[in-house]
Amino acid sequence: EKGSHSIVVSGCSGSGKTETAKHALTFIVSLSLGGGGGGGEGDVEAVGARLLAATPLLEALGNASTARNWNSSRFGK
């Protein structure tokens, strides 16, 4: 329906929020590829790939190893 939507991923440290967000992003990109709207499929795939590719850089700058999670996000997304 082309309305704005939000997905709230909630849980304690180490519960899998970041990994879930990556799965959700991959799923949304796959939906977009099948949706037939907007730009070409190559454009959607490229945006999805870029968003996922930015993750290691953001994690390098904003993550830390903690007792609950060796790769804990210490910043908001």
Ligand SMILES: Nc1ncnc2c1ncn2[C@@H]1O[C@H](COP(=O)(O)OP(=O)(O)OP(=O)(O)O)[C@@H](O)[C@H]1O
């Ligand atoms: N779907 C999954 N499959 C396999 N392993 C997973 C999955 N989700 C999480 N994990 C494991 O749990 C660890 C912690 O997950 P993640 O970093 O997503 O937690 P988080 O909730 O984002 O934590 P934090 O709040 O500390 O940032 C991952 O490094 C991985 O080892």
